Amino acid sequence: MNLVALSVPIFLFLIAIEFVAGLLRQRKVYAFSDFVTNISCGIGQQVLGAFFAILTFAAYRFIYDEWRIFTIPDTWYYALLLFIGVDFFYYWFHRLSHEINAIWATHIVHHQSEEYNLSVALRQSWFQTCFSWVFYIPLSFLGFSPVLMVIIVALNTLYQFWIHTKLIRNMGPFEWIFNTPSHHRVHHGSNPKYIDKNHAGTLIIWDRMFGTFQKEEEEVVYGITVPLRSWNPFHANFHYWQELAAHASKARGMDKIRMFLKSPGWFPADQGGVKHAPEVNAASFKKFGIEVLPRIQWYVFLQFLFTIGAVTYYMFFANDWILGDNFSNLAQCAGLAAFILLTIFSLGALLENRGYGWPVEMLRLVAGMALILLFSDEAWFSGMLLFYPLMQVTLLAYVFIPSFLRTQTQTHKTTAKTAAP
Ligand SMILES: [Zn+2]
Ligand SMILES: [Zn+2]
Known part of the structure; x- marks a missing residue:
C-alpha cells in the first residue's frame, strides 16, 4: 500500500487551510506558479517513484x-527503534546530498522554491x-524486514510535510x-549563515x-544561491546535471571527476x-515571477486539479500494474505515466508564456482522449468519454473566447476609425 497515496487528500486539505490562514493573517504564503511547479515536481517524483520503489524494495528484500x-520481529518497539535508525541514516544521506555535487544535483529540486509553504514539502x-x-542498507543487514523498512522510511518522509510552513513560529x-x-526554515535559507544547516528528518x-x-x-531568504528562474519541472530536475557536465567538460584531468x-x-x-x-537580505530580495493572464492561471489550476485525480489513481494502482503479468495493464500504466509527465511539462510552459505552450497543450488534450x-x-x-471532451472544450472556450472577442472589438474600432471622415 502506498502511504503517500493515502495522504494526498490530507495534504490538499492542509494546504487549503494554510492558504486560508495566510489570507486571514494578510500574509502572502502562496504564489500560484510556484505552487504549481512544486506540486508538479512531486507528481513527477511519484510517477517515476513507482518504478524505483519496486527496485529498492527488491534490494532490501534480497539483502x-x-x-x-x-x-528482528515487526513489533511496535522494534518499529520505534527502526524509526530512530532510519532518521539517523536520513540525516547522513541529507547532509551528504548537500555536500556532494552529484547528490546535490538531485536534492537541489527540493530547495529551488523561493516561497516556503506546505507545497514545498511535495x-x-x-x-x-x-x-x-543505499543509506538504509545497513538496517536490512541488521535484520529489519523490508516491509517495515518501506513503511518507516515513508513515515519519516511524511513527518517532514507539516514543518514546511511560515505560519508556526516557535514550539517551545x-x-x-x-x-x-x-x-x-533555516535549512531552506540561502542566507550564507543558514546554508548546509539543520539536515534533520524528524x-x-x-x-x-x-x-x-x-x-x-x-529572516530567512528561501531558495538556492543561483536562482532557477523557471516553472519547468524537467528543467528543475536536470539543470544542475547540465551545469555540472558543462563545467566538467571544460575541466582538466581529475578535475573532471x-x-x-x-x-x-x-x-x-x-x-x-x-x-x-x-549575502542576501529578505527586505531587498526579488523573487522570480512571470506575468500570466488570470484566465490562463484558472485554466492551469483546473487542469491541475484534474491531473491530481489522475495521479492519485496512478499511485494506487501502479504497483499492481507493473508487477502484474497483464501486458495491457502495463501499457495503461506507461500511457498514464507519459500523459501525466506531458501534462506537467505543458502546464509549466503555459505559465512561462512559451510560444510552444498552446501547441503542446493541444497535443496533450488529444493524447488524453487516446x-x-x-x-x-x-x-x-463511458462517463469519462463524455466528461473529458466536454470539460476540455469548456475550458478552451473560457480561455480563448475573451481573446477572440477582444480582437474582434479592436478590429471593429480600427475599421470604424479608418472609415471616419
Ligand atoms: Zn536539503
Ligand atoms: Zn524541506
Missing part, C-alpha cells in the same frame, strides 16, 4: 533474505531515491528534540550532535576556484 545478521527530486535508498521545548518549522538531535545546528535568527564529488560552489582553479554564497480509450475496460470509462 534481508540472503545476508541478514538477526531476524517539491521532490525525481532521481533522489537512486542515492537515498518541542524544538529541543524534534525538527520543527523554525529549524527547517529528530533535530543529529544536527546538535554532529555540529550542523543553526537557530533561526534573521572532482566536479561531481566536491561540494556545491567548488570549481577548478582555472574556472575561478571556490565561489562563496552571496489514453481514455486505453482504459476501455474500466468501470468509469
Whole structure:
C-alpha cells in the first residue's frame, strides 16, 4: 500500500487551510506558479517513484533474505527503534546530498522554491531515491524486514510535510528534540549563515550532535544561491546535471571527476576556484515571477486539479500494474505515466508564456482522449468519454473566447476609425 497515496487528500486539505490562514493573517504564503511547479515536481517524483520503489524494495528484500545478521520481529518497539535508525541514516544521506555535487544535483529540486509553504514539502527530486535508498542498507543487514523498512522510511518522509510552513513560529521545548518549522526554515535559507544547516528528518538531535545546528535568527531568504528562474519541472530536475557536465567538460584531468564529488560552489582553479554564497537580505530580495493572464492561471489550476485525480489513481494502482503479468495493464500504466509527465511539462510552459505552450497543450488534450480509450475496460470509462471532451472544450472556450472577442472589438474600432471622415 502506498502511504503517500493515502495522504494526498490530507495534504490538499492542509494546504487549503494554510492558504486560508495566510489570507486571514494578510500574509502572502502562496504564489500560484510556484505552487504549481512544486506540486508538479512531486507528481513527477511519484510517477517515476513507482518504478524505483519496486527496485529498492527488491534490494532490501534480497539483502534481508540472503545476508541478514538477526531476524528482528515487526513489533511496535522494534518499529520505534527502526524509526530512530532510519532518521539517523536520513540525516547522513541529507547532509551528504548537500555536500556532494552529484547528490546535490538531485536534492537541489527540493530547495529551488523561493516561497516556503506546505507545497514545498511535495517539491521532490525525481532521481533522489537512486542515492537515498543505499543509506538504509545497513538496517536490512541488521535484520529489519523490508516491509517495515518501506513503511518507516515513508513515515519519516511524511513527518517532514507539516514543518514546511511560515505560519508556526516557535514550539517551545518541542524544538529541543524534534525538527520543527523554525529549524527547517533555516535549512531552506540561502542566507550564507543558514546554508548546509539543520539536515534533520524528524529528530533535530543529529544536527546538535554532529555540529550542523543553526537557530533561526534573521529572516530567512528561501531558495538556492543561483536562482532557477523557471516553472519547468524537467528543467528543475536536470539543470544542475547540465551545469555540472558543462563545467566538467571544460575541466582538466581529475578535475573532471572532482566536479561531481566536491561540494556545491567548488570549481577548478582555472574556472575561478571556490565561489562563496552571496549575502542576501529578505527586505531587498526579488523573487522570480512571470506575468500570466488570470484566465490562463484558472485554466492551469483546473487542469491541475484534474491531473491530481489522475495521479492519485496512478499511485494506487501502479504497483499492481507493473508487477502484474497483464501486458495491457502495463501499457495503461506507461500511457498514464507519459500523459501525466506531458501534462506537467505543458502546464509549466503555459505559465512561462512559451510560444510552444498552446501547441503542446493541444497535443496533450488529444493524447488524453487516446489514453481514455486505453482504459476501455474500466468501470468509469463511458462517463469519462463524455466528461473529458466536454470539460476540455469548456475550458478552451473560457480561455480563448475573451481573446477572440477582444480582437474582434479592436478590429471593429480600427475599421470604424479608418472609415471616419
Ligand atoms: Zn536539503
Ligand atoms: Zn524541506
